[in-house]
Amino acid sequence: MNAPILSVRNISKQFGGIRAVNNVSFDVRKGEILGLIGPNGSGKSTLFNCILGQLKPTEGHCEINGKSTDGVRPADLSLMGVGRTFQQLSVFPKMSVLDNVILAGQEHEGTMLSRLFGKSDAGLTDKAKQLIEFFRLTPYLDTEAGSLSYGQQKLVDAAMAFMAGPGIVLLDEPAGGVNLTMLAHLKDRLMTYNRDHGTTFVVIEHNMEFVMSLCTRIIVLAQGEIIAEGSPDEIRSNQMVIDAYLGG
Amino acid sequence: MAELIQILVSGLAAGSIYALAAVGFTLLWQASQTINFAQGEFVMLPAFFVLVGVHFLGLPLWPAIFFGLLLSLLILGVAFKRLIVEPMLPHGTLPLVIATIALGLLLKESVKEFYGATAQPFPAIFPQTVYNVMGASVSLQDICNLAVSMLAIGGLQLFLSRTRTGRCMQASAQNPAVAEILGVNVKRMVLYTFLINAALATIASVLISPIYLAKFSNGETLGLVAFIAAIVGGFNQIRGALVGGLLIGVIDNLSAVYISAEYRAAMPLLLLIAIILLRPQGLLGTKEGRSV
Numbered sequence: 273m274n275a276p277i278l279s280v281r282n283i284s285k286q287f288g289g290i291r292a293v294n295n296v297s298f299d300v301r302k303g304e305i306l307g308l309i310g311p312n313g314s315g316k317s318t319l320f321n322c323i324l325g326q327l328k329p330t331e332g333h334c335e336i337n338g339k340s341t342d343g344v345r346p347a348d349l350s351l352m353g354v355g356r357t358f359q360q361l362s363v364f365p366k367m368s369v370l371d372n373v374i375l376a377g378q379e380h381e382g383t384m385l386s387r388l389f390g391k392s393d394a395g396l397t398d399k400a401k402q403l404i405e406f407f408r409l410t411p412y413l414d415t416e417a418g419s420l421s422y423g424q425q426k427l428v429d430a431a432m433a434f435m436a437g438p439g440i441v442l443l444d445e446p447a448g449g450v451n452l453t454m455l456a457h458l459k460d461r462l463m464t465y466n467r468d469h470g471t472t473f474v475v476i477e478h479n480m481e482f483v484m485s486l487c488t489r490i491i492v493l494a495q496g497e498i499i500a501e502g503s504p505d506e507i508r509s510n511q512m513v514i515d516a517y518l519g520g
Numbered sequence: 521m522a523e524l525i526q527i528l529v530s531g532l533a534a535g536s537i538y539a540l541a542a543v544g545f546t547l548l549w550q551a552s553q554t555i556n557f558a559q560g561e562f563v564m565l566p567a568f569f570v571l572v573g574v575h576f577l578g579l580p581l582w583p584a585i586f587f588g589l590l591l592s593l594l595i596l597g598v599a600f601k602r603l604i605v606e607p608m609l610p611h612g613t614l615p616l617v618i619a620t621i622a623l624g625l626l627l628k629e630s631v632k633e634f635y636g637a638t639a640q641p642f643p644a645i646f647p648q649t650v651y652n653v654m655g656a657s658v659s660l661q662d663i664c665n666l667a668v669s670m671l672a673i674g675g676l677q678l679f680l681s682r683t684r685t686g687r688c689m690q691a692s693a694q695n696p697a698v699a700e701i702l703g704v705n706v707k708r709m710v711l712y713t714f715l716i717n718a719a720l721a722t723i724a725s726v727l728i729s730p731i732y733l734a735k736f737s738n739g740e741t742l743g744l745v746a747f748i749a750a751i752v753g754g755f756n757q758i759r760g761a762l763v764g765g766l767l768i769g770v771i772d773n774l775s776a777v778y779i780s781a782e783y784r785a786a787m788p789l790l791l792l793i794a795i796i797l798l799r800p801q802g803l804l805g806t807k808e809g810r811s812v
Contacts, residue, residue, distance in 0.1 A: 347703045362698040364691045366806075375687050379703030392682050432702075 275338070277302050277440050277472050278323070283332035284496075285318050292318040294496040295332070300440065305466055305473040307487035307504075309480070315496035316476050317359075320444060323474075324356060325349060336440070351380060355438030357429045359445045365418025369409055369428055372417050373400040376432035396435070403431040407461055423454030430458065434465065440472040447479040455479075459486050484508065522655035527773045533662035535769020536669030540724040541746030542753065542761035543673055544717035549755055550693040551713035554605050555617050558624035560743020562718070566592045566725035567642055567734040568631055574643070581643050589722045597718035601711060624739065631736040642729035665727045672723050673762050676716065680758070689713060741785075745772075748788045752795050754805020763804055767791070 276299035285293040293315040300306050310316045321327040323334050325346045334341045336352045378394040407427040433441050477483045484504040492500040492513050500510045541563050548554040569591040573584030608616040646664040650657050680686035691699040692709035700706050753764025768788045776784040801807045
């Protein structure tokens with residue numbers, strides 16, 4: 273079995289008297305698509321933010337490819353090979369789709385001088401166009417991102433997350449607010465990318481159908497703790513999960 | 521016809537200088553939600569920096585202009601951001617607006633104290649030649665002022681849309697939290713915006729002062745007209761500020777000749793009222809929502 277690309281080690285997060293995440297540990301291996309599910313208040317968003325360095329865990333730590341993320345700024349996580357999408361749309365609405373995708377990669381290229389005087393696209397136009405084509409957004413290349421539909425903006429978001437060539441991408445509710453057609457398209461693109469590039473995904477999602485059909489492994493959180501872990505089929509048939517989360 | 525040409529050219533020349541100041545308004549608003557009511561004084565002050573260079577340091581004109589630019593970048597760019605905007609912004613837009621009004625008064629009164637209340641002659645940077653175009657007297661100075669302003673605004677637009685730093689500045693203005701996560705140094709981009717505003721104010725100052733002379737009170741009218749130009753054109757668009765500035769310049773000159781010289785100052789205000797009633801986002805501006 274290959275070494276974990278992401279290791280979550282005994283993460284706990286306390287807010288005053290509330291323990292939002294309690295001693296959670298798991299590994300994610302290269303090429304996996306891991307789903308992180310749980311009802312509202314289960315601690316999955318808190319855990320996600322701890323992994324991404326936006327919240328400092330009360331206890332525990334995370335490692336990306338064996339390197340601790342302690343003290344790493346969210347901006348520097350992509351240098352460690354981590355891409356992410358946001359629960360809310362994160363496109364720059366008045367910039368073209370192409371500029372949005374180039375921007376997602378350009379700050380990790382070159383020096384301060386080359387940023388001021390070097391090529392305006394940092395040599396990233398071809399790569400950005402390939403990603404835009406991959407997500408079938410080429411007709412909107414020069415369109416202002418803010419004028420696209422919500423689902424299309426989610427695709428731009430995804431393209432931006434892949435721009436820096438990450439080994440692992442954390443997707444925060446990618447299906448939220450996206451219509452069924454666009455959702456199927458998004459799922460297809462994520463699975464194809466995973467298959468072709470071996471990129472690892474960690475997905476937080478409320479949409480059970482989406483998670484069950486996309487992920488290879490699922491972790492279920494409740495009250496800040498892991499209550500179940502396994503393949504989609506195992507999770508589907510787990511009575512505790514059914515009772516607690518699927519209303520069975 | 522000759523008179524109309526003359527009015528249009530001088531109106532566009534004056535309007536292009538208003539546009540420089542108006543663009544500064546829109547830049548600061550987009551980058552940091554700063555409405556700088558000292559913007560008029562920001563245009564008034566660099567002329568005095570240049571005069572200090574010429575009269576007190578004995579510098580020739582162009583080195584004095586460079587000296588004025590450096591001082592402007594330092595005082596109207598870096599110091600303004602660090603000492604006023606950054607401490608005040610967390611308290612909301614209104615306290616910052618009040619602080620900029622106070623800053624405007626401070627700058628105005630300081631210049632009056634230091635340099636006197638009388639208007640100071642400012643050396644012309646372009647020849648005073650006047651050409652006859654289809655019977656109209658067109659001054660080379662007006663043409664040059666228009667050209668320099670257009671070049672400055674066009675260059676800025678190109679910088680913002682065609683360079684990596686410009687793209688980062690746009691991103692920082694549109695979604696600073698995400699820009700930060702993508703590795704953009706948002707604080708630095710905001711600083712660049714303040715520096716650009718200071719540079720635009722210096723250009724406007726050097727262009728307008730040979731015509732109106734350098735006077736401590738110049739900022740009163742300039743600031744108001746530039747603010748109106750930014751709103752008329754669209755507060756969230758550089759090209760809007762440009763169009764607003766040119767429009768105000770032309771309307772101001774046309775109304776002085778064809779309506780009433782006494783009421784010329786009222787015309788931009790009437791235009792402002794009409795725009796706010798009919799198209800609050802401005803002629804070229806886009807509607808914008810903000811969560812509070």
